[in-house]
Amino acid sequence: MLLLLALASGTLSAFAEEDHVTEKAVLVDPDASFTIEQAVTGTFVPEPSILTGGYTKAAHWLRLDIRAADEGGELILRIRPTFLDEVTLFWQDPERPGEWSREQTGDRTPFHERGVAAVPLAFRIQPAPAGSTYYLRLETTSSSVLDVHAYEPVVAERLDRHFTVVMIFYLAIMLWVLLSAAGELVNGRDIALHWFLVSQPVYILYTLAITGMLTPFLPEALSYYVDEFTSVMVCLVALTSLLFHRALVLPFAPHFVARGMLNALILLDVIAVGFVLVGIPQPGLQLNAIVMMLVAPTLIFLAFSARRDALPGRTWLRIVYTGLTLALVFTNGHYLGLMKATQWSLESSLLMGLCSALAMFLLLYLRASARRRQIQEAKLQLSLAQQRLELQNDQMEMKRQFLAMLTHEIKTPLSVARLALVSMKGEGEPRRLIETAIDNMNDIVDRCSYADRLEHGQLRLHREPFDMEALLHEVAARSSEPERLELHPGAVAAVETDRALLEVLLDNLVDNALKYSPPQSPVAIRIEPGEDNGDRSVGIAVENWPAAALPDPDRLFDKYYRGPGAHRKSGSGLGLYIVQGIARLLGGAMAHEVVEGKVRFSLRLPC
Template sequence: MTFWPGLAVAQDRIVERMWQLDPSGQLTVAEVASGRWQAAPAILSLGYRPDTLWMRLKVRVTRPGETLVLRTRPSYLDHIRLYLPDPQHPGRWQTRDTGDTLPFATRDRASAALALVWEAPQTGDHVLYMQVRTTSTLMLHVQALDPREAQFHDARLDRVLMFHLSIMLCMGLWAWLDYTLNRHVVNLWFMAAQLNAVVFALSLQGYMAALLPHEWSVAANEFTSVSVCLSTMLALGFYRAALMDNQPSATSRHAVTLVMLLFPVQLMLMWLEETRWAVQSNAMVALLLALPLLVWMVSSSRRDGLLTRRAWWVACGAHALLTAYAMLPVLGWRSADDANLQTSLLFGLSSAMLMLAVLVTHSRRARVAAREDRLRLSLLTQRLTLEQQQRADQQQFLDMLGHELKTPLMTIRLASNALRRGTAGSDDGKVLQRIARIEASVEAMNQVLERVMEANRLGDCSLPINVQGFAIGALLEAVHDAMAEPERLHRHGDTMLQVRTDPDLLRVIVSNLLDNACKYSPPESPVSVAVQSDARSWCLTVRNQLGPTGVPDPDRVFRKYHRAEEAKGLPGAGLGLWLGHNLAQHLGGSLGVRTVHEHVEFSLCLPLTVSS
């Protein structure tokens, strides 16, 4: 026993099938009988045609009074009329009707397949005529079966449909559970495609008419047409959403969106009772547009996403084979086989399996990526916690260091002041020179401590800005008086300029620049300070000659703890310029460096008014 419906050997009583087309749709049986007939295969596939199809069937009856069921598939044919010889009036015909547009309760048999029951009056070969009208594709397979055989085929079709719907339900349920975890839009497209595939299968197999209420059973034809057109749009939407991680070109994405907008146009055609044009255009789109658009999106992808481009090429190939196998007979471009009668099941299930394979791979890689993101986040959190702990330890150490060092420095400073007072009237130059060295060393050590503390406060973003209005000249005068070699400083420009900024932070910057200029320039060489301004900002430029350390590296000179190799023997911690650079940014300005004609220039530019 074969599981797939129609593949089992059945005792079909039709011994000859002939066909012809009626373009006008007005021919009578007598006119058709004298027309030109062509031999028909078991499954006739003519594509989308407005013509009326006539079939001449020669049925062999082996028992008098035998009841036969003329079982017709597919079940979406709109109207079928069977012409039977009238035994009471020779030369006349009795008619029996069925079709997708007729109420289910009026049909001869309560079956998903379109079936007509005929009781043969006598044995022998009987000629029957069948007239078929449809807005769908003209595909037809007629069998004359014993009622038990017809019932067996119907039951087998029921089992296949139940199996199909169970698989579709399981796939849809998995997609929903996966969506609750990943919240990816591709899952929504897949679930919508699955729901439409269920309606698609029920409609094309003829079950929708049986499931709908009596007054709505004729709407099964509309359900079929809508679900057919909707399936292409949902498939395009699914692949478009799944390919977004691969970053296809914007043009290809817009092209797919434009083709998807054909679905409302197809709905409008159905509303205008041009259903044939709607479903035919959908078949053309699925075969001639959807696949090239999918290939375009894959080929224009700029990177591998959750699915690699190689995997997408495999998916494109599988989709092309499925679409060609399903659509070519529908369009009448190749002969049909029994599997094509189950297009809604075969193509729907195969497409769903392909989509599911894409979705499962997509979901698995998304989970791997999410796991890696969580791991990176955990590592970053641990690193941040460690850095915070290190910063807290560093702050505690610096606080302790400041306290432990400033106390002896203060003691040394007081002692040196006492020595200076004690030798106020002395002419011993060596003693005064030693005292000056002590004071200079204390001041240098104190400046290093201040820079370290300021750098720590700046790193914590806890350095407040105390905006005050003052003249640049006053600040330069105070810095000049505190210099170890004030005679080297030369001031130029608009030193009386009035600005509004933090004087303490500005003094730290200027002091560091002048200290570096004196330290790294030739001994006793001049150091100049020039002040310039415009309507919104002002600049202070410190210029000195190149010293033994050579030309500073502009890419590294403002780095924390950076010191040139030639400067390793000079006092300093490599924090002065880094601190000045960051304080300048903290005040809304900038600090830059350049070398001009054997001179180094550090330019500090700040707004005339700094926000607090």
């Protein structure tokens, strides 16, 4: 950047003292109708600086008093900017008194027809030893900005070389930014990055067009369309930049008014492009310049109304957009005639493009870097999660193996104890207590085994039709207190589901009701036919009076949960957990409610 600015500074000011233009004056031709004879009799106003006329249909006449070279000979009248449509030079030939000679240049004049084969617009002149007066007529659809100097050929050639070096460095940096941005595509799909890859080549072409660098390389047939191409690129560079900014700021959720302003500017620039394409370029170019001036406050509004933090952060966005806003005002003010053009402002489009490209690439680079860090962190978290999952799976496998071993090792002595108890003589309370203890231990082992198989998806369904009422009688008969059960069978046809799993479910429900209700209190089992969305279903409800404080309904079906007072009873906290799991496996649903002081567990199953 420092090297580029130093080269630009040398181009702009190093040879200013060698200018042979001694005086400038300007005359405005409102309807562009003056002849040279009319113009020379008009009233010229001194113009010590660069002509800045803005967008206008008027022609501007510039009167130049030029001193001769120190050793005589020709001079080069060097004109900037290069995108001016028609610049005509008038002078009086000493050999033809009273007659005016003329020569024309501009981007409407093909390169091979120009008097001076150079990138900048130029004329060869040879002032008289005492000095001569020349007239320049400017008529252009672009902004009427005109800077003119007269240099000796060697100085003009050195200036051209300086300009070429500046442009080589400039284009090298712009291409480096473009290729670097293209390289960031590997790191993810960023819509703002895609628009940057569209706008950056457009800006490079725009730069080549407005500086005249493109003209020498065009075929003769295409050199007649440089003016139209330049006008289109001026509007397209603004449009693609706006679309890029829109993609960039949307993740920050700016205020809807700011978004609306940006969308309106995009629409206006589309209209500007349309004007240029249909052959009325001046309104389009003027509208485009107005849009670029309005972009300045819009960008500030977008940055400072951002309501969401996005990569690379609102602070960076505001810093970059503030600098970009100041640059936009500085760049476009003289095109609209709002401020006088200076030597630096003539190069403002280049500097603006460079600063904008670097600033936008900085934002994209910071965003891509932050995204890479997020991806790396996500990969690390995923790796840790996979490690935790593997560890958890290993622990579950160890638990399953331990449970299988424990179940086997406990079942064997329980069977031996039961056989020994059968062979014992005598009845009474001690024997009943032993039998109850063995049954409780056996139930706990069975439930642990069922819970483990349920968790690992090892329970397989085997659907078959069967009589529900008959199944309920079997469950009641083998319960610990069948005399307390009250069966209320309903008119239910044959049910088709997994009989063995349903039997386990009902065993646990009945055991839970008998265990956690007052001694000798009745436990009701009801069967109720029903419909779910037009399909037949069956409902089974088990009701009992509670013996202690009611359990927490939100944790009732949790694994190992036991309600208040339940710890006085033998149990594992797995019964209702198994009930819930089997109900879901069968395609049904469990519900728990308290109705008129009774605890009711309801199962709804499809038939």
